[in-house]
Amino acid sequence: MKILFTPLATFAFSRLLLGTATLLLLPLGAVLAQTAGPGRVSGSLVEAGTGQAVPFSDVLLLRSADSTFVAVAQATEQGTFKAASLPLGTYLLRVQDLNYGVLRRRFTLTTAAPSLELTGLKMSAATATKLSEVVVTGEKAAVVEELGKRIINVEKDLGSVGGTAANVLQNVPSVSVDVNGTVSMRGTSNVTILIDGKPSGVSNGGTGGPRLDQIPASRIAQIEVITNPSAKYDAAGGGGVINLITKKETRSGTNGTAAFNLGTADKYSGSLSLSREVGKATWTAGYDGRDVTYRSHGHSEQTALLGPAETIRTTQVGAGNEIHRNHSLRAGVELELPKNQTLSLNVSPGTERNLEGESQDLTQQTNNGPVQKTIGRQDLDVKVKILEADGNYRRTWDAHKGRELTANFGNVLIDANVPVVQRQYAEAGSGSVPQPGTRQLLKLLANIQYGQVDYVHPLADGKGRLEVGAKVEHQGNNGSNSFGYAASEARPDDFQNDPARSLTYTSNQVVPAAYVTVQHSLGKKWNAQAGLRSEYTFLSGSIEGGEGIAQRGSLRQDYLSFFPSALISRELGKEAGQNRLQLSYARRLNRPNFMQQLPLAIYQDPRSYRLGNPRLQAEFSNNIELGHQLTIGQATITSTAFARITTNSIQRLRFVDTLATRLAGAGAGLITAETYDNLGTTTNLGAEFSLNQPLAKWWRLNASTSLYRAQLAGNGIANNRTAFIATARLTNNFTIRPTLDVQLSGNVRSAQLTAQGRQLASGQLDIALRQRLFSDRAALTLRIADLLNTQQYRNEIATDALSSYRYSKDESRVGWLGFTWYIGASKAKPDRIESAPQGGGGFGG
Numbered sequence: 001m002k003i004l005f006t007p008l009a010t011f012a013f014s015r016l017l018l019g020t021a022t023l024l025l026l027p028l029g030a031v032l033a034q035t036a037g038p039g040r041v042s043g044s045l046v047e048a049g050t051g052q053a054v055p056f057s058d059v060l061l062l063r064s065a066d067s068t069f070v071a072v073a074q075a076t077e078q079g080t081f082k083a084a085s086l087p088l089g090t091y092l093l094r095v096q097d098l099n100y101g102v103l104r105r106r107f108t109l110t111t112a113a114p115s116l117e118l119t120g121l122k123m124s125a126a127t128a129t130k131l132s133e134v135v136v137t138g139e140k141a142a143v144v145e146e147l148g149k150r151i152i153n154v155e156k157d158l159g160s161v162g163g164t165a166a167n168v169l170q171n172v173p174s175v176s177v178d179v180n181g182t183v184s185m186r187g188t189s190n191v192t193i194l195i196d197g198k199p200s201g202v203s204n205g206g207t208g209g210p211r212l213d214q215i216p217a218s219r220i221a222q223i224e225v226i227t228n229p230s231a232k233y234d235a236a237g238g239g240g241v242i243n244l245i246t247k248k249e250t251r252s253g254t255n256g257t258a259a260f261n262l263g264t265a266d267k268y269s270g271s272l273s274l275s276r277e278v279g280k281a282t283w284t285a286g287y288d289g290r291d292v293t294y295r296s297h298g299h300s301e302q303t304a305l306l307g308p309a310e311t312i313r314t315t316q317v318g319a320g321n322e323i324h325r326n327h328s329l330r331a332g333v334e335l336e337l338p339k340n341q342t343l344s345l346n347v348s349p350g351t352e353r354n355l356e357g358e359s360q361d362l363t364q365q366t367n368n369g370p371v372q373k374t375i376g377r378q379d380l381d382v383k384v385k386i387l388e389a390d391g392n393y394r395r396t397w398d399a400h401k402g403r404e405l406t407a408n409f410g411n412v413l414i415d416a417n418v419p420v421v422q423r424q425y426a427e428a429g430s431g432s433v434p435q436p437g438t439r440q441l442l443k444l445l446a447n448i449q450y451g452q453v454d455y456v457h458p459l460a461d462g463k464g465r466l467e468v469g470a471k472v473e474h475q476g477n478n479g480s481n482s483f484g485y486a487a488s489e490a491r492p493d494d495f496q497n498d499p500a501r502s503l504t505y506t507s508n509q510v511v512p513a514a515y516v517t518v519q520h521s522l523g524k525k526w527n528a529q530a531g532l533r534s535e536y537t538f539l540s541g542s543i544e545g546g547e548g549i550a551q552r553g554s555l556r557q558d559y560l561s562f563f564p565s566a567l568i569s570r571e572l573g574k575e576a577g578q579n580r581l582q583l584s585y586a587r588r589l590n591r592p593n594f595m596q597q598l599p600l601a602i603y604q605d606p607r608s609y610r611l612g613n614p615r616l617q618a619e620f621s622n623n624i625e626l627g628h629q630l631t632i633g634q635a636t637i638t639s640t641a642f643a644r645i646t647t648n649s650i651q652r653l654r655f656v657d658t659l660a661t662r663l664a665g666a667g668a669g670l671i672t673a674e675t676y677d678n679l680g681t682t683t684n685l686g687a688e689f690s691l692n693q694p695l696a697k698w699w700r701l702n703a704s705t706s707l708y709r710a711q712l713a714g715n716g717i718a719n720n721r722t723a724f725i726a727t728a729r730l731t732n733n734f735t736i737r738p739t740l741d742v743q744l745s746g747n748v749r750s751a752q753l754t755a756q757g758r759q760l761a762s763g764q765l766d767i768a769l770r771q772r773l774f775s776d777r778a779a780l781t782l783r784i785a786d787l788l789n790t791q792q793y794r795n796e797i798a799t800d801a802l803s804s805y806r807y808s809k810d811e812s813r814v815g816w817l818g819f820t821w822y823i824g825a826s827k828a829k830p831d832r833i834e835s836a837p838q839g840g841g842g843f844g845g
Helices: 007-034 165-169 658-664
Strands: 039-047 058-063 069-074 080-086 089-097 100-109 115-123 143-146 149-153 175-177 183-185 191-195 220-226 240-246 254-263 267-278 281-307 310-337 341-366 372-396 404-426 435-458 464-488 491-497 503-522 526-545 553-571 579-590 602-605 608-610 619-632 635-647 650-656 672-678 682-696 699-713 720-737 740-749 757-759 762-773 778-785 793-798 802-810 814-823
Touching: 039 089, 039 100, 058 080, 069 080, 089 115, 100 115, 165 175, 165 220, 183 191, 183 240, 267 814, 281 650, 310 372, 435 491, 650 802
Parallel strands: 039 115, 191 240, 608 672
Antiparallel strands: 039 080, 058 069, 058 089, 089 100, 143 149, 149 220, 175 183, 220 240, 254 267, 254 814, 267 281, 281 310, 281 802, 310 341, 341 372, 372 404, 404 435, 435 464, 464 491, 464 503, 503 526, 526 553, 553 579, 579 619, 602 608, 619 635, 635 682, 650 672, 682 699, 699 720, 720 740, 740 762, 757 793, 762 778, 778 814, 793 802
């Protein structure tokens, strides 16, 4: 049935809808209070053709990154509307009126231009309207591209089910993750990792805190990849910043999610997240658990020159497994204080247990002599305890919109115990000499404390703002390395300590910092931002014991550095965010971590170890980006050209430890070592392109590619090596029926340069499907990772003294079945904005 509305009926019915919408949106009051910001948008609605004002229409503001609800405004009788106290970011504006077609606009509020006026928005009149249910729908994109930033909606990405943060990042253009869980962006592993914008103690593939491949994806709502941060961010991270945003439930009442994932071949993970609002306090609690086993195999071949007439060839074939058991708890409370103030306190204890074992077949041949064979075994039992605690304070002023004071403080405590046991046995009849078993017992106690204060003050003309802040961070590390030999083959687990190779160490780093940024609009189309950050670095450390170790003593560095940043943008379209060009610059640095500087030998297998360099210094980079973003209908096209010039470049090097090889004696094998050194200046140039395009109502495509020229100082001398590196990613999301979604994604990366060789190409294809159940109160997800079993790690090294090839294949083709239950969820479908959980709880996690 069609109903023709008269002006009077239209007015009365609009008021009825307004009252209904107000009742529906009342539970979101707490959300709006928590997301208040300096943003402001206003405008007017007119009828296309006549130019007459369109009154009483509903104007909804949705977050562009995930289409979740932010605010609603009602047009006045004169057709004008306004919304204030909005967080900065990119929005979708949606105007609804039963007598007119839906009007959509995309715009961006920035620190340089927090206010926007949209006048004369034209509404197309409808002659008849079928009366039906008013539904606001929103579809989250798995990857949202913005200038200088990528947002990965983990809960929307079906490929994250049962995975980790490292698995999610594997699908991000210009980002690569190696076999050790080390993340690189645009050719550098100098990446800063934050959790909810704060230091977390997360280690980028190194020893110490939790690694990205140990953080369950179910805990994360979004991942922000910021390629060229401003002066507000810590200067560390020349390659950029990765910010893991954890799930938070902000609806009133008792809400939460419970999830369990089952993977093939002994893989299990589960999570529980709950929140309850009691008066002016919102209490939260959660648990994450993971128990997974992965099989692996690999082999390596090395040829080394020990002298003018001595060549050693070795091979190593290994097979083993890794067991990862992680458990973490979370508890917190957010309090609404008088005078627009909020205070939140959170604590999160956790444990990690990693059991790794590998059996190895080893051979060695000197010149063209007989081949000696031995059998090796390596076992690790890593135990880590983590305790995180933090607090956040926020104050705003009603009389001065956009004025804001925030403070956060916290502590991260990491207690790690890592025994590494190596054994070699002579193969019967080979003539090889058995080697005594060794054990390294590594102990680490790391403590990170930080405190930060930020203040935002809008400028008098309302077209910009001033932002200042100060921060201090302390990282303290105390550890020991007890090295021992097995007493005899009859007692392989009885190790006697060797004082000549055992030591203790301490490391302390204090970094006070301050910054100032100014943002201002330069007319209707131009926006500019400039900032300056200063950081003073004081590093001290000492090594005691280990009389047989050449590099001992103290470590001390202190230096003051300044980091300018600038940004200028130009709107090329009629509306903000539709067609935008942006140029940015930032100076960044990479401080070596204490494991890269302390001369502590950590054996990775019986024939190779890693050694820090106490002379290692910080590297500095100058980063430039030119980006363009174009919105055509529902398609978003983003392209970026970038340059990174790095001085005092830090590179990882491998060399033959001739002394250790000779001292080990015949049959012990070739001993190689990895260390770090500063190797001159390098320049990386590249470009990236992405397309986000709905091809149909049931099909959304996201495609991206990156091509850059990487330059590295090679072979430990000043000559530079260059190569072109390409990455590509394609994701297709299909809605087969309203409750069934399918995702097919794949990525490929070309060979990449290393300091002395290259890492060969790799890629994988994933498929996943999700079925919503029980009136959208639950979801069942099936995912197959690396469907074609092509993910592998291959590395080559070629120097005058060493030629090496390493191949490693972890168990990557894994099937996951996940079930998620939404506690306290509304019966309304979760893709309706009014009932969608904010910042967490989406399907697929």
